Amino acid sequence: MSFVDLGFARVDTDRHQRCGFPEVVFGAGKTPEEVVGIAAVLVEAHGLFLASRVTAAHYEALSAVFPEARWHERARCMSIERIPLPRRGGTVGVICAGTSDLPVAEEAVVTLEFFGNRVLRVNDVGVAGIHRLLAVRDKLEACSVLVVVAGMEGALPSAVAGLTSKPIVAVPTSVGYGASFGGLAALLGMLNSCGSGVTVVNIDNGFGAAYAAAQINRLVPEDAPLP
Amino acid sequence: MSFVDLGFARVDTDRHQRCGFPEVVFGAGKTPEEVVGIAAVLVEAHGLFLASRVTAAHYEALSAVFPEARWHERARCMSIERIPLPRRGGTVGVICAGTSDLPVAEEAVVTLEFFGNRVLRVNDVGVAGIHRLLAVRDKLEACSVLVVVAGMEGALPSAVAGLTSKPIVAVPTSVGYGASFGGLAALLGMLNSCGSGVTVVNIDNGFGAAYAAAQINRLVPEDAPLP
Amino acid sequence: MSFVDLGFARVDTDRHQRCGFPEVVFGAGKTPEEVVGIAAVLVEAHGLFLASRVTAAHYEALSAVFPEARWHERARCMSIERIPLPRRGGTVGVICAGTSDLPVAEEAVVTLEFFGNRVLRVNDVGVAGIHRLLAVRDKLEACSVLVVVAGMEGALPSAVAGLTSKPIVAVPTSVGYGASFGGLAALLGMLNSCGSGVTVVNIDNGFGAAYAAAQINRLVPEDAPLP
Amino acid sequence: MSFVDLGFARVDTDRHQRCGFPEVVFGAGKTPEEVVGIAAVLVEAHGLFLASRVTAAHYEALSAVFPEARWHERARCMSIERIPLPRRGGTVGVICAGTSDLPVAEEAVVTLEFFGNRVLRVNDVGVAGIHRLLAVRDKLEACSVLVVVAGMEGALPSAVAGLTSKPIVAVPTSVGYGASFGGLAALLGMLNSCGSGVTVVNIDNGFGAAYAAAQINRLVPEDAPLP
């Protein structure tokens, strides 16, 4: 199993083979130079590069070396796709409870599309107006897996779980008044969901939810129906 | 403003006048003898007595002195009503998410009826099967105030708040798997409800919710319509 | 049941009909453009708009389109009232423990007045000088419902509950020294109040308390006496 | 959408149609009589019944009415399968870090088999002896989805995620010394996994993980290869 040792990083060039997707870089706490160094290894190995939690300074350094690099501002991601991953069958739904949760949903969408998935986006269908959710129920059921993003009390995954039969990956966000405690309330809400089968990722971790959904969607036959 | 000093307790016989309802005794941590002593003062003053969080031992001691005392087992309450409080107009809805939440809902119902309120009970309408809730929406709207009891993620108050215009007092319960942390998840869920106007009481505190609902229902004209 | 789909938001134009009050926008995490887009839908539907947790940048964008928009700086709210809601009977008391809690109390007052309620304000009556509270007891009893705002240990709702018979909606604030933990101490204090009937909203959530109080005050006959 | 109202419960007989699996009963906090009453409705509707978190007393009451009921002691479950669910293609791996985690893994296995899934069990492969995990790597990769159960620091899902390409549902358990805080350490560990794509359910919630895995395994074609 291979890796490239840069001193400050051992880039796992074997991961694509082993896990099905190339390594994605977590940018927070890394210098722009370090991120560019890692990018060079990954582009060389796979023709592909994705980093989450990066800033404009990271992007500036990257695009100086790789002019084709793309900046996904609201998602705080940047990507290079010289050899895009093949398009997959099936559709991944990304549902979001409120407009304030959009940056996290964006991180999920950017990741899913980078991994070759078709995405259905449904925004602002929180449980305070349940008719908005009921109106899209058939579309959700036609997806193969659903990423559900919500802050505050994080109740949306429970409601979705009660209306469809598809796997749900829930993402708590840090949106809310004081006692949301930076997303803890939504996290606990989702972990305690009365809707069976809801699984949960870290607070604001749109990337992680997308990765799990991409793994699940890969199980679906190529000719799964469209929503 | 009066009180009766028993040494171990200063019974607040003025509270009925000041706050509109007689003092209710919190039984936990008090000996049976102490509870009976306080009961004697309150029955003498108002012809009324209610205690929450009591055990069979408390009831045994009370009924030895006051044979008319009633034991509300599942609600862990006991009461004496020599001079019942007058029946009020309006209806208080007590809605409960799951069968496991019934003991807390019972505490609320016993308290509400002791305070003279008509109660509408709706059990087991959690958000995992939202059609069960939609089926009773008109009945809920016809109440003057709603007590909503739920454990796990505590999402029911949000859903109810999105379907009616009535004040909602939410009660988190300690029902749930490990990370409910004794009801903390439901408590935080309700405090962060995206459904506007939800107010919250302590975990498993059916009594407190009922007290608040009784205060609210007292504002309603006597001839409020039935649900 | 209707809504307007803006892509980034599904504005719940049915809520006024269903819940009795139009949707109020939570501004945090939304761009100025998004807030203005939502405002346009709500003003069109109801002639009314209120947003909480907004910044000067949000207001600037709104007033460029709606010159009649008002900026409530200390409350961090902005509003448009082309067709004001009808004035209600009854009075809502907004009581605040200390001067440092004023921004949260302001959010409650702005919301209550937007919803058509008469408000009685009583500031700085914390329990460290209980005579200040005793001096206004009769005025509080003449209200139909009380919003009580306090930081630090959050003891004021307990004291008020012991002096009046009216429903109390308690708002913990994040004011305090280190171990207030951003309002957690006040929140727990209020949830554990020995004063029966106190219900609680999220930390610093003046809006939520006002919404609940407005729902309660709507139960009062139009000719309720003035405090 | 149908349900059966028993007063103390509204049994959701529509869920099988809507969500793909019949309702499973959470036994904790329900009396034996209540559980049997619900069982009667579900057996009538689907010929199927499963309850988690039950005691010997629950089983005794159930088997008195339904002699064919089975008692899964270590998993704390009981079941009735008059009309078993059809056997599914694909295999679900249930991997467990230590022998002390077995009761939770058992709950997952019972649930998965009830839902018609073939299960591969791998016990006691914690990261302190990583060679035990490497020895089964190919078997894990041949599954369609993996349930990974671990207490203490909950590191096993991270290690598994680095070795396979399959979706992982992680279950933290309450096994450990003092600062595991009833499974909180394992829960946080799994939520923060550096292994991409790990999703998490509640502490000790073998049922929830199994339900999610069954939803995912349903996406797999019937002729998926055996591990």
Added chain:
Amino acid sequence: MSFVDLGFARVDTDRHQRCGFPEVVFGAGKTPEEVVGIAAVLVEAHGLFLASRVTAAHYEALSAVFPEARWHERARCMSIERIPLPRRGGTVGVICAGTSDLPVAEEAVVTLEFFGNRVLRVNDVGVAGIHRLLAVRDKLEACSVLVVVAGMEGALPSAVAGLTSKPIVAVPTSVGYGASFGGLAALLGMLNSCGSGVTVVNIDNGFGAAYAAAQINRLVPEDAPLP
């Protein structure tokens, strides 16, 4: 500085000289034999022995050796006073919010009297009936120091601090509904008291509060007036 080494304990026979009071034994987690062994050293050294958090088994073992030992059941303490400490001037007030807090108040009273202090006891004067507290204000002001015991939201010290000029040692108790979290709510409430000068000891630690009050009362001249 002296001590006696018993192997399982090094009894600090110098503490009386150094700190003004003899060592008091914390009984929890010690076997009856260990406690008796320590008692023998302390009785030999000072003619005095006090242990807190002991059970009937501890007392049985002690009284078999020291028949004059006293058992303070509700306070969970036992004591031997062959050579009682001298009686002090000044009076220590022990005020308690509710009858359920009595065991903790008892621990404080037993300790204070063992240390030679005159004690004024005032029970059940919680803030929900503030007139009960106002009625004893002059008596409290005549004490030299006040121990204030309260559970639930722990608001009593704040109210007392606003009515008197004397030092207040506050003791939170574990009495309360779910979100008291074993006394955490009262503890945080007291630490955040808006009543200046309130100092706090550990949850249910009546002994610690009494020790501090005894140190403070020792500063008072012998002829301080009686309350």
Added chain:
Amino acid sequence: MSFVDLGFARVDTDRHQRCGFPEVVFGAGKTPEEVVGIAAVLVEAHGLFLASRVTAAHYEALSAVFPEARWHERARCMSIERIPLPRRGGTVGVICAGTSDLPVAEEAVVTLEFFGNRVLRVNDVGVAGIHRLLAVRDKLEACSVLVVVAGMEGALPSAVAGLTSKPIVAVPTSVGYGASFGGLAALLGMLNSCGSGVTVVNIDNGFGAAYAAAQINRLVPEDAPLP
């Protein structure tokens, strides 16, 4: 009992009479104008004013109106002493574990001197070099009361308590590495002190500790010996 109603504040001009010290203003969250308004009332009533947790902006506004106002920068306090409080007998020790804790110790010293107390300062005597503490033991014993300030694990009060007989008011500070959690570690350490008689105030609350110490020192006869 008197107060002055400024609308935004009810200044408690009776507190000096009732509690022995004039009201001290908590500046955080108050505008400079509000603080100056309150100052005007207190200076008029008592010739005295002290505010904690203020910024340069507060001081600028105050000194524009009261040129004699003093700015205590490191303590974040400001004061006016037209009619200083009388000098008291006895000495209050202010002991601080490390140089990083100095701002909190300063707040205590400023408050104590404002209230008329003689102060003995001992800095940087943490338990990692216990000989530094042993060197000042006699000076500490000669004080009437000790304020002990420490961050990190907050062990200093335990060590001091084992070496002297005087009351100790412990102040945890927010100084420390990550798992000090903003002073929580020191706070819990002090609350759990094995040194009997340690009482505790809020994190970084030098003012509160000083107030309590001033109340205690007031019990001491005027001719108490000097340290």
Added chain:
Amino acid sequence: MSFVDLGFARVDTDRHQRCGFPEVVFGAGKTPEEVVGIAAVLVEAHGLFLASRVTAAHYEALSAVFPEARWHERARCMSIERIPLPRRGGTVGVICAGTSDLPVAEEAVVTLEFFGNRVLRVNDVGVAGIHRLLAVRDKLEACSVLVVVAGMEGALPSAVAGLTSKPIVAVPTSVGYGASFGGLAALLGMLNSCGSGVTVVNIDNGFGAAYAAAQINRLVPEDAPLP
């Protein structure tokens, strides 16, 4: 690398070779039969067996098969030593703050001796009587590594660290009043120690501390001096 697969356990018979010590069994949550099954494998492989956190029922089952098994009651351990590990040079000090911490210290001592280490025990030298610690300072300095066990505020490791130059492994215990929160206070205290070089293990984890100390002591030359 070898292991033995028992189905419910994969016993890591390679660990002795890899890590220097044979696997030690964590008994909690395992049935007596499972523990005995694992013991058989380990005795066969190494002639050695140690289990922590076991009950009398575990011991009964073990001694029925292995009559030479020893029961360490207070330490909650059991062991078999057919081929004892070689005796090591150097001495490990096990220092304990109070008598109530003895069970945890015992677990450390049993483990250390099983691993072939000479142990120096020093009990009951908490910081409240620092002279007891100063009296043994030279003995501690003569050890190669120190295990320091303390509950409550956990201050003892800081004091020891300031007096010696040897590595310290600190063990927090769950001994204490309410706000010790099951040992959390001591844990945080030790993690925040101002005494440089203190490292910490889990609450009540005497075994883990002993294991670390045994690893460290193995670095010492065989002829290290005696304390």
Added chain:
Amino acid sequence: MSFVDLGFARVDTDRHQRCGFPEVVFGAGKTPEEVVGIAAVLVEAHGLFLASRVTAAHYEALSAVFPEARWHERARCMSIERIPLPRRGGTVGVICAGTSDLPVAEEAVVTLEFFGNRVLRVNDVGVAGIHRLLAVRDKLEACSVLVVVAGMEGALPSAVAGLTSKPIVAVPTSVGYGASFGGLAALLGMLNSCGSGVTVVNIDNGFGAAYAAAQINRLVPEDAPLP
């Protein structure tokens, strides 16, 4: 035992003698002037000075007085080595899970080298690509002690502990998504490690880990083999 009293600090010039290493200054919360003042004493006493958690402002002040001072930017340390400590035998491994953890690892390396240790650095060998760790196993086993730095779930120490026989000092970092809660997840993970013998220091406390490792490495004979 000596110290130098600067008023704001009592510099412990005896510590080198007592504990084997000179005092290291914790810079956070100290002014540049204070740090320089302390440096002057320590350089005078030992010809050595090291400070952690300092800013550029601290360094500027120091280098103005001591031009030979070195600035370790990423480690946030500064040092003066007029009389360097003697070079030690043995090697300390510093292993780090991800590139984002480098600043904490740097603090450890700077400290270890200042104390005279040879350091082996291994970066970016997190458990998500376990082959990177297996590739360096022999090098790690050749060290005398290992400092293992990891954020997120903190699983690396468990994996290392299962592969080597050397003492491990684990350092949790604050790197991670929301529910890392500033490093709490990694801290709890390490404290609950299933890998026996892992000991833990405070979050981000590279200095503390290095200090402990230096104490351990000092036990090793001078001629220990190189890795």
